[in-house]
Structures are given as structure tokens and as C-alpha cells.
Amino acid sequence: MSVPYYIHAGARLRRILRQKEIVILQYAKKAGLTPQGLYRYFSQAVIKKNKLEKLLDAVPVTMTAFHQWDSLNHDSLHQGELLLLYLAQHRIKPLQLADRLQLHINEMYDWFDCPQFNDMQLQQLQRCLELLPEHFTGYLELKQDTNWIEAYLDKCMEVQQYMRRLDALEKRLHVLESR
Helix, strand or coil, X not given: CCCCXXXXXXXXXXXXXXXXXXXXXXXXXXXXXXXXXXXXXXXXCCCCHHHHHHHHHCCCCCHXXXXXXXXXXXXXXXXXXXHHHHHHHCCCXXXXXXXXXXXXXXXXXXXHCCCCCCHHHHHHHHHHHCXXXXXXXXXXXXXXXXXXXXXXXXXXXXXXXXXXXXXXXXXXXXXXXXX
16 A cells, blocks of 8 residues: 655655756756756755746656656666665665765765666675675565655655755865865
8 A cells, every 4th residue: 555745856856867867967957057056956845836847847757757756667776776775674874884885974875876886886785785786686576665665765865965965065164164
């Protein structure tokens, strides 16, 4: 049984762009925005309907497809998102995994953005989590829990956007303090 959930419009848009492997700079130009203006929309939970339609036309995705987005109905699954799901199912926090892999948390979030992991990343995951590369190839049992998965992945994207914004503000504060 599916339970309806509140869609964070900015996070969902960012996930769709990531799933379709659309370059943000090119997309911003196509949507008639600056990259900074586009990133502002990624952090907004509610985007006005006419603006959202304009943003979706640049993808192109219909409003119905946006609201019923199912990232599991694609030929290749996004390996970064599969890693997020694995962490959620095993109650491992991204910071814990970053520590195990000896990575900075921002590098860990870059891993979550990867549609395909390279061999080095797969070896590190196998060493730290005992996670075989086959985990990322066939994940059909997830299709039953699509509603929960989409809600969780939307929330993960929302948190990533906040972390990126916080990191940018900390860097800006550090520059101002050093003057």
C-alpha cells in the first residue's frame, strides 16, 4: 500500500536532473536562469506552478510525470541513490560511512550524486561495507516499496542541498573573518 507524502519540489527537480544526467549550467541557461538562481529553486519546498512548468519544460518533463516520478523505472538505476538506500536500510549515517572510507562528508555527498561508481569506489565499498558490486546492478525488490523510496530519496536530496548551502556560507564567513 502506498502512502501519499509531501513532495519537496526543489529536491525532486534536482533528482530528476541528476537521474537524466543533465548538466546544471546548461540546464540553467536553457531555463533562462543563472546557476545561482537555479540552485535557489533546489532549496524551495514549494515552487509556483507557472515557474515549475517553465523549469520542467526545459527538461522536458510533464507536471504529471514530475509528481509521479519513479526513479526505479529506468534501465539503469542511480548507484548513488542505491547506496543511500543501503545506508538507510542498515541504519548507517553518511558521516559514519565517510569516516570509514576516510572521506570528507562533501566527498561522500559527491558519491551519492554518482550515477555509476568507478572500480575504485566499488572496491572501497566492498572493503568497508562488504557490499558486492552486484548490489548495484539488479535491485528489483525495491519496486514494491517505490513510494517510501521516492520519499526517502527526496528527503536525502533536500538534506544535501542544505548541507551544500551551509558549507558555502561557512566558506564565505571564513573569508570575511580573514579580512
